[in-house]
Amino acid sequence: MIRHLLSAADLGRDDALLVLDTAIEMAATASRSVKKLPTLRGRTVVNLFYEDSTRTRISFEAAAKRLSADVINFSAKGSSVSKGESLKDTALTLQAMGADAVVIRHPESGAPYRLAQWLDGVVINAGDGTHEHPTQALLDAYTMRSRLGRIDGLRVTIVGDVLHSRVARSNVLLLDTLGAEVTLVAPPTLLPVGVEAWPATVSYDLDAVLPKSDVVMMLRVQRERMNDSYFPTQREYSRRYGLDVRRLGALPEHAIVMHPGPMNRGMEIAPQVADSPRSTIVEQVSNGVSVRMAVMYLLLGGSGSKENS
Amino acid sequence: MTTYLIQGAAIGAGAPTDLLLRDGVIAETGTGLSAAGAERIDAGGLVALPGFVDLHTHLRQPGREDAETVETGSMAAALGGYTAVCAMANTDPVADTAGVVEQVWRLGQEAGLVDVQPVGAITVGLAGERLAELGAMAESAARVRMFSDDGHCLADPALMRRALEYVKAFGGIIAQHAEEPRLTQGAQMNEGVQSARLGLTGWPAVAEEAIIARDALLAGHVGSRLHVCHVSTAGSVEIIRWAKSKGWQVTAEVTPHHLLLTDELAGGYDPVFKVNPPLRTAEDVGALREGLADGTIDVVATDHAPHTREDKECEWGCARPGMLGLETALGVVAEAMISTGLLDWDGVADRMSTAPARIAGLSGHGRRLETGAPANLVLVDPAAPWTVRADELASISRNTPYAGLRLPARPVATFLRGHATVLDGKGQW
Numbered sequence: 001m002i003r004h005l006l007s008a009a010d011l012g013r014d015d016a017l018l019v020l021d022t023a024i025e026m027a028a029t030a031s032r033s034v035k036k037l038p039t040l041r042g043r044t045v046v047n048l049f050y051e052d053s054t055r056t057r058i059s060f061e062a063a064a065k066r067l068s069a070d071v072i073n074f075s076a077k078g079s080s081v082s083k084g085e086s087l088k089d090t091a092l093t094l095q096a097m098g099a100d101a102v103v104i105r106h107p108e109s110g111a112p113y114r115l116a117q118w119l120d121g122v123v124i125n126a127g128d129g130t131h132e133h134p135t136q137a138l139l140d141a142y143t144m145r146s147r148l149g150r151i152d153g154l155r156v157t158i159v160g161d162v163l164h165s166r167v168a169r170s171n172v173l174l175l176d177t178l179g180a181e182v183t184l185v186a187p188p189t190l191l192p193v194g195v196e197a198w199p200a201t202v203s204y205d206l207d208a209v210l211p212k213s214d215v216v217m218m219l220r221v222q223r224e225r226m227n228d229s230y231f232p233t234q235r236e237y238s239r240r241y242g243l244d245v246r247r248l249g250a251l252p253e254h255a256i257v258m259h260p261g262p263m264n265r266g267m268e269i270a271p272q273v274a275d276s277p278r279s280t281i282v283e284q285v286s287n288g289v290s291v292r293m294a295v296m297y298l299l300l301g302g303s304g305s306k307e308n309s
Numbered sequence: 310m311t312t313y314l315i316q317g318a319a320i321g322a323g324a325p326t327d328l329l330l331r332d333g334v335i336a337e338t339g340t341g342l343s344a345a346g347a348e349r350i351d352a353g354g355l356v357a358l359p360g361f362v363d364l365h366t367h368l369r370q371p372g373r374e375d376a377e378t379v380e381t382g383s384m385a386a387a388l389g390g391y392t393a394v395c396a397m398a399n400t401d402p403v404a405d406t407a408g409v410v411e412q413v414w415r416l417g418q419e420a421g422l423v424d425v426q427p428v429g430a431i432t433v434g435l436a437g438e439r440l441a442e443l444g445a446m447a448e449s450a451a452r453v454r455m456f457s458d459d460g461h462c463l464a465d466p467a468l469m470r471r472a473l474e475y476v477k478a479f480g481g482i483i484a485q486h487a488e489e490p491r492l493t494q495g496a497q498m499n500e501g502v503q504s505a506r507l508g509l510t511g512w513p514a515v516a517e518e519a520i521i522a523r524d525a526l527l528a529g530h531v532g533s534r535l536h537v538c539h540v541s542t543a544g545s546v547e548i549i550r551w552a553k554s555k556g557w558q559v560t561a562e563v564t565p566h567h568l569l570l571t572d573e574l575a576g577g578y579d580p581v582f583k584v585n586p587p588l589r590t591a592e593d594v595g596a597l598r599e600g601l602a603d604g605t606i607d608v609v610a611t612d613h614a615p616h617t618r619e620d621k622e623c624e625w626g627c628a629r630p631g632m633l634g635l636e637t638a639l640g641v642v643a644e645a646m647i648s649t650g651l652l653d654w655d656g657v658a659d660r661m662s663t664a665p666a667r668i669a670g671l672s673g674h675g676r677r678l679e680t681g682a683p684a685n686l687v688l689v690d691p692a693a694p695w696t697v698r699a700d701e702l703a704s705i706s707r708n709t710p711y712a713g714l715r716l717p718a719r720p721v722a723t724f725l726r727g728h729a730t731v732l733d734g735k736g737q738w
């Protein structure tokens with residue numbers, strides 16, 4: 001198993017499948033009366049969050065606690081972080097505290113890579129800038145697998161602000177590793193120059209792609225992007241790239257609709273679509289805990305364990 | 310003053326020759342020279358070149374003496390084989406008055422290791438809004454001829470035109486940091502495959518090329534001298550080639566790092582590889598080398614940019630752009646241009662000394678090593694591979710992108726008007 005989880009590209013096919021298989025076992029424990037596993041007893045997991053993301057932090061916290069780890073939340077607000085302490089100094093502090101794993105959410109791309117150079121513990125990227133969010137991709141893959149029974153050969157369409165999306169980057173990499181065919185749909189302004197090197201097809205025409213999709217994943221689009229002329233108006237964006245009821249009908253019957261959240265209802269996704277039975281949005285949240293348990297279990301529970309090895 | 314007899318150094322790509330340095334000049338050249346009382350330097354196997362001239366150095370003084378001072382930057386320059394450096398104006402306070410440029414010039418004189426030629430800011434405070442007193446800086450003791458808002462692009466086309474015109478009155482030249490600001494908002498690295506993968510905001514080649522094209526057209530229109538700083542893209546080389554073909558007075562520089570390194574180095578997010586303009590692709594590196602070889606690009610300039618640990622030991626997006634360059638320039642140029650056969654040592658002498666001295670108007674530098682010339686020269690060991698160690702550099706800062714890299718050649722002795730500033734690779738201070 002890899003040492004840190006910084007990018008979805010860190011996971012080879014075997015490792016990725018091991019995470020997904022382990023997540024199934026973790027999910028099974030959630031239905032037991034005693035939900036906790038003793039695996040990480042005595043180990044310290046730090047949630048180091050430089051961005052507000054209550055949902056992701058809670059997901060990691062729940063995962064760590066179900067593995068019996070001690071959890072320390074180190075959030076940007078009200079800590080030394082906001083007083084201008086450097087990431088390196090924070091890393092040295094966490095090192096001194098004996099952090100076994102640091103889950104980091106940071107507005108700057110690559111911050112987890114820097115952190116990993118300054119810490120002995122495991123670093124898990126919980127979203128860095130516009131770079132990656134590998135555990136989101138893992139939980140998305142887990143969700144596809146549980147709904148559709150496989151990932152190999154699935155046609156996955158990712159729609160929206162690919163340029164600024166860490167979810168898209170991680171999903172493209174992981175889905176390619178797992179054998180899915182990815183199509184990216186976005187206005188050309190919201191696709192990065194250089195996207196042609198990604199293992200994905202690009203289209204500007206959502207209606208043409210939907211009938212050939214097993215999964216459609218809608219990305220959050222910030223309304224402020226229109227101020228930088230990435231698109232003219234919210235209305236035009238929704239009309240050209242939003243998933244409404246009509247477009248939902250164009251999907252094959254078995255196809256599912258995903259969204260990493262938080263949603264802009266009425267912008268990239270219509271409320272009726274978000275709440276439809278095709279939508280996996282709620283189960284993505286619960287799957288997130290299982291997948292994050294699996295990641296911590298595999299990265300921390302193995303040979304690096306202080307007590308169990 | 311010590312008299313030096315340099316024995317058996319190849320003059321550039323030429324034959325081994327003796328050089329007698331006395332009273333600040335090259336007193337004699339020839340073979341089998343002897344001079345009573347002279348300190349002999351066995352230069353067999355070494356190459357003698359005119360002392361290097363750097364058109365683009367950030368010495369950080371006044372204002373950021375925690376990163377570099379005129380004195381430590383001068384040490385780094387001497388060790389790199391330089392006898393003159395042009396100190397960029399983006400200090401604090403900005404070198405936009407006669408007072409500040411004279412201060413920097415005096416600090417250079419006091420250090421006494423290289424000639425420190427201040428560059429004046431074009432606009433007040435580098436703000437790009439109104440001209441600084443360019444004439445006053447030209448008439449000051451610092452005798453400023455080159456003006457630049459480097460660090461910022463002078464984006465306003467009308468102001469750029471006026472600056473180009475105005476400095477003609479005193480033989481000045483405008484050096485532009487070509488970066489269209491609207492196209493590089495928040496830019497972190499070269500825009501392309503790597504930036505897409507790394508999720509870092511792209512700095513597109515067109516942002517450089519569009520400004521160079523505009524400025525070349527302006528320089529042609531008003532008959533003024535334009536110098537393009539740190540050319541970094543293949544497209545820029547083409548535009549400069551075209552501008553020169555028109556007969557316009559356009560010159561250009563390339564940095565050592567743009568001749569050797571590519572944007573793939575951003576992959577680990579270590580900001581030691583963050584620089585502005587950013588590292589580009591291997592294709593760009595190839596075009597820059599060719600442009601330097603065929604003379605489209607006139608000079609190698611370091612853009613030596615010291616930064617403190619705090620400004621580099623952080624997230625990529627929070628780090629300041631810039632790299633050390635003075636002490637490694639010759640080695641990198643040897644790797645990129647000599648080892649590849651693109652330039653010989655005469656070519657290196659031209660691109661690192663003669664051409665930059667001419668552009669900067671430094672008449673005592675960049676001269677042929679012949680009798681009567683000022684004794685500004687460097688002895689290079691062309692076959693002395695060495696490994697760059699950040700801790701061994703003379704700069705206060707440590708932000709070299711070459712740490713651990715093996716370079717094929719290094720300067721072993723530097724003379725400023727006959728004074729040895731470096732002997733046996735060691736600073737004489």
Ligand SMILES: [Zn+2]
Nearest residue numbers: 459460486538
């Ligand atoms: Zn510059």
